[in-house]
Amino acid sequence: MSYGGGYNNSFVLIVVLFILLVIVGASFMSY
Structure with a gap:
């Protein structure tokens, strides 16, 4: 999942x- 250069992985x-x-x-x- 390095699409877009892996932008803000923590945010995602x-x-x-x-x-x-x-x-x-x-x-x-x-319920």
């Missing part, structure tokens, strides 16, 4: 973790 990781957290939170809120 944080965004992915945030999206996963939102999905898990939404699934828990549905």
Whole structure:
């Protein structure tokens, strides 16, 4: 995943973790 010269890998990781957290939170809120 070195597309674009590997720009801000930490930022991308944080965004992915945030999206996963939102999905898990939404699934828990549905119950």
